Amino acid sequence: MIIGIYIDIFINSIKKVIKMRKKIIISSGCGILLFIFVLSCNNELIARFNPPIEDISCYSEPSNFNSIETFDMKVDGDRLLRGKNIFFHETSCFDDGIVLNARQSCAVESAAKMNPGTNIYLLVLSNMNFSNATKNIIKHLMSYKNIHIRRIFMEKYVKNTPIEEWWASNVLKSSRWPRSHMSDILRYLTLWKFPGIYLDLDVVVKSSLEKLTDFTGAESWDDVAAGVIGFGPSHLGRQIADACLRDLKKNFRGDIWGNNGPGVITRTLQKICATKYARDMTSKRCHGFTVYPPSAFYPIHYKMWKQYFESKNKTQVLKVIENAYAIHVWNKLSHSEIINVGSDVPYATIASQYCPQVYNNCGKVF
Ligand SMILES: *[C@@H]1O[C@H](CO)[C@@H](O)[C@H](O)[C@H]1NC(C)=O
Numbered sequence: 001m002i003i004g005i006y007i008d009i010f011i012n013s014i015k016k017v018i019k020m021r022k023k024i025i026i027s028s029g030c031g032i033l034l035f036i037f038v039l040s041c042n043n044e045l046i047a048r049f050n051p052p053i054e055d056i057s058c059y060s061e062p063s064n065f066n067s068i069e070t071f072d073m074k075v076d077g078d079r080l081l082r083g084k085n086i087f088f089h090e091t092s093c094f095d096d097g098i099v100l101n102a103r104q105s106c107a108v109e110s111a112a113k114m115n116p117g118t119n120i121y122l123l124v125l126s127n128m129n130f131s132n133a134t135k136n137i138i139k140h141l142m143s144y145k146n147i148h149i150r151r152i153f154m155e156k157y158v159k160n161t162p163i164e165e166w167w168a169s170n171v172l173k174s175s176r177w178p179r180s181h182m183s184d185i186l187r188y189l190t191l192w193k194f195p196g197i198y199l200d201l202d203v204v205v206k207s208s209l210e211k212l213t214d215f216t217g218a219e220s221w222d223d224v225a226a227g228v229i230g231f232g233p234s235h236l237g238r239q240i241a242d243a244c245l246r247d248l249k250k251n252f253r254g255d256i257w258g259n260n261g262p263g264v265i266t267r268t269l270q271k272i273c274a275t276k277y278a279r280d281m282t283s284k285r286c287h288g289f290t291v292y293p294p295s296a297f298y299p300i301h302y303k304m305w306k307q308y309f310e311s312k313n314k315t316q317v318l319k320v321i322e323n324a325y326a327i328h329v330w331n332k333l334s335h336s337e338i339i340n341v342g343s344d345v346p347y348a349t350i351a352s353q354y355c356p357q358v359y360n361n362c363g364k365v366f
């Protein structure tokens, strides 16, 4: 996946260069492309082709009368320490209000619908309220009584955690992908503070996760992924959450996209389970921690992401994902693929079943 994303980023940067400098590129021909290809083997140089463009100044903006309700350590914290929890994070800043698109909203609704006894928390960093276009969908999300949307302030949220001082040293300053790395930091931080399950906003939850504890999913036989992670209240769960935060602090790299998300849980499990590959991480070797096979959360490999968007092989795809707890739909690769509401593709079928409020109220395009 990490390599796939690099190729994606690499191709995008070539596209940008081609658009801006078409003539120059053509005249220089393959030479430049070859040169870029050689450079792309080096992460630092990849980073240089992708200068930071993500604004994260909203993280430190104070809240105003229109901001999302602030996370309250007393009220929300108590609820989270007492119950079962699922967390989502939105780490973007916006110009005209927070946008939560239909697919992201679908992730939240599916979690709430399939886990009615679980607190569903969507934590945001922006100082704004939802955009006018998003407000309608949010209204439907809020019909689920177990969904809570709160704004967090990092300075407060990291207090009394192993990364408090580290965060204060302005770690995101060195990051090429600050929003993405913020999301990496938050998933381990939140699961350290509160037992529960972290989910990426590009999943659809297909069944109850209430019995799952101390687990993650592999996306292939070799690779552990970080899109779905659960650390329970047990000693094991707390120990692994702690090990992950310490690994994050020790090995954080702002110039490598996947180092701090999948990298953290992978390195931590390699140590705890004393083996390199996901396929060898049995619960026995991992002292009771479960690494679910790809069929649990990533039944369609990222190289096959288009299968979710095509009708021609739908029956087979639905069969393959039938027993998954949740499906990850690879938004990084699939975000610009349009789905018309009512179309006969697997993702639409799943959405109509597991996030009906969102699917039926999102307009013409899902
Ligand atoms: C933010 O938007 C939500 C949803 O529209 C609304 O219920 C809430 O009152 C707003 N917050 C404030 C502080 O206005």
Ligand SMILES: *[C@@H]1O[C@H](CO)[C@@H](O)[C@H](O)[C@H]1NC(C)=O
Binding pocket: 096, 132
């Ligand atoms: C959103 O809607 C409100 C009231 O309907 C309006 O005053 C405001 O200008 C709108 N905001 C944007 C960014 O369109």
Ligand SMILES: *[C@@H]1O[C@H](CO)[C@@H](O)[C@H](O)[C@H]1NC(C)=O
Binding pocket: 300, 304, 307, 313, 316, 317, 320
């Ligand atoms: C149909 O879907 C299955 C499951 O994803 C896949 O293994 C198979 O290769 C697909 N067939 C075609 C023709 O795309």
